[in-house]
Amino acid sequence: METLKSTVPNTLEQQISKSTPTELPSTCSSLLDFFHHLPQFHQMIKDLTDPTMALCCKDRSAALEAKLKGNECFSKGEYPNALLFYSQALRLAPVDLDDLEINLVALLYVNRASTLQKMGLLLECLRDCSRALRISPRYAKIILKKCRETHCHFCFNELPADAISCASCSIPLYCSDRCQIQAGGQKFDRSSKSSNGLEGLADDLKNYMSDVLAGISTLDTGHIAEHRHECQGFHWPLILPSEVVLAGRILVKVIEQKKRASADSNLIGFLDLSHNYIQLPPESKLEMYIYSIILLHCLQHFYRTELPISGIIVSKLVILLSQIQVNSMAVVRMQAPEVKGPAYKSGNALTSSLEQVKVGQAVYVAGSFFNHSCQPNIHAYFLSRTLYVRATEYILAGSELELSYGPQVGQWDCKDRQRLLEDRYSFTCQCTACSELNVPDLVINAYRCTKLNCLGVILDRTVTRCEKRKLKLLLDAPTVYSSSPHKQVEKLKDATISEVARRVFESDYKLEPQHCLVCDSYGDLEASCAATSQAESCYKRLQDAIASNEVPTNILLDAVRCTDLLRTIFHPYNKRIAEVEDNLAQAFSLVGELQAAIDHCKASIQILEKLYGANHVAIGNELIKLASLQILVGDTAASGSISRITAIFSRYYGSHADDVYPYLRHLKGSRDVEKS
Known part of the structure; x- marks a missing residue:
């Protein structure tokens, strides 16, 4: 990319940087003509698409080498390593290659099935036997880069131990035969001889094999295979x-749909979604041009005459890329550390965070029409590739449904949320949360007052500037909102913070950085930052110790002392204190001091409830940790925590709560064991 960018003449680069959507066809044609006469460009396309140079072809010698390594590990009883080598060999093995007159892919499935059987993974073992049968009847096949080895490339679910690869290239991995076929992988043909060689086997095994061989034909393959053109x-x-x-997959879908409908091959205007081309910085525009031209040439190796290369098509790809930037959604999965055995057994408490992992990226046209709010009233989540949208509160008829494009209130403060939304989506957020005073934005990064017994808030310069904009909006145009400024203060529902906010509307009040919003006392934030930096190095040592599952006493005691120091510097509702309390809960759990872990976990939750509200999904995530610890110590309060978790997750996920959070089933089972 950098090499191609450096070759573009300055005059053309300037034209591209200043171009508007209506000028796109002309500037795209100019860059396309330039690249057509550039040897480096043609070499790059050859490197990406020439099968003789392709890095992702099947590799016979590498597959056989991995198979031999797997055999060695299997003979030594090193079954997890054998599983890895057989899976690697399956990924590289050509489907039409024989090894000792036996189809290599079928043989590898059999070898891996034996390994899975030794490891006690019987369901996975049976599935590999089934795959071998489909290939050879003598034997009882857009995700993000960081998740390519861990999640299915079609459904985005976590890969099982018996993951299968594409039959024609070494890029994708799938969790099942169904996903492999639907994505466009090779479908093995059944022949009239497919049941030959089953003579002499027990009737039940013979019936099982016949069902396996017949089952593949029931799969629905009528949709457009999305991986075929890449394979x-x-x-x-x-x-x-x-x-x-x-973008390539979207374009291919348009081409295939038009072919099926016998429609005109005109590919112009394939998505009717908003884009941010005008707001893009010059360098991003040039990158989109270059990527669009490269992609078009790559796709033409599959579609040939069906996909003409022209400035108009390139311009449409540029707009498509900017549409994806604004409208694509991250397909996410909740990921928790594996807890083996019942949660009520010692050492099985889940005290580390449940992470929301981004595994894929997709464009849902209907989902793209929802507007953003930093305090959304609907929640989007995924099961496999399906997007679900669920209301999280009662919504009046005629009111707008809004979801969050990024961090919400309580996660980041207003200035940081707005900066992200401007950078990523090219708009300035004017939702209610960014226009009205609210507790989280006032306290999330705030310092406490230096005056004894005053719980007022001291803000730094950047936060003050953002809150001043809100204040000006409220005082200049209060009728825009559903309530007057004073009514909005009453909605804050916290006596201390309400007093902080009420001061804002006094006639002689000036909102100034480093001054308490209640008593106007001065706070030296430079000195405070110096003190907190020392504490942060202490917490870094604690986090490293937690990651190693071994927390020395001196590191833990230092962290406790630093926490006491932070409480004298940060406001009691500052999110950093909640994060520190959470770290301490993990540390105390690791050293076996479970009651101390519970106390710190509760302290973290109490702060987060001020930032998110008591029924936010983030509180449900934290309550999972608390309930896990309570079950371990036999605390009867665990039942109440689990009931509260269930209510919160039902609000956000409905009947899918147990599917999105498998650990919830684990907790419920542990509670039931305790009751019995």
């Missing part, structure tokens, strides 16, 4: 950014 050993899907590969 000739080309490695451009591996090299190009995810959003560029996604």
